[in-house]
Amino acid sequence: MTIWEKYDKEQRTDYEEYLKMYGALSAMFNQKSSETGAPYLDSKFQETIYARSFNSEDVDIGNTGSLSNLTDACQEILHMFDEGTKQNTSV
Numbered sequence: 001m002t003i004w005e006k007y008d009k010e011q012r013t014d015y016e017e018y019l020k021m022y023g024a025l026s027a028m029f030n031q032k033s034s035e036t037g038a039p040y041l042d043s044k045f046q047e048t049i050y051a052r053s054f055n056s057e058d059v060d061i062g063n064t065g066s067l068s069n070l071t072d073a074c075q076e077i078l079h080m081f082d083e084g085t086k087q088n089t090s091v
Contacts, residue, residue, distance in 0.1 A: 007054060011053050011054050011055075012053075014053045015049060015050065015053035015054070018049040018052075018053065018078070018081060019041060019046070019049070021081055022039075022041060022045055022049075022077065023039030023040075023041055024039065025077075026039045026040040026041065027039060045077070048078065049078065052078060
């Protein structure tokens, strides 16, 4: 059994969905054309959603202003995802 398989299936699905949504959004902000078409998934966002999806602590020390701003942006994106999910399930 892999470490990934030890996580709860619902948590894994949430994590994967966050990655897919963020990856889809990343194409809108791509400043350079990508030869592969691969989405840009920055590590800070991956860390943030990992902590959120698996109920762990985000250990970012926020030691620079840009990291702090990125952390705030990640939280705002997650909030938008959550709101969109609520709207889609209430229909």
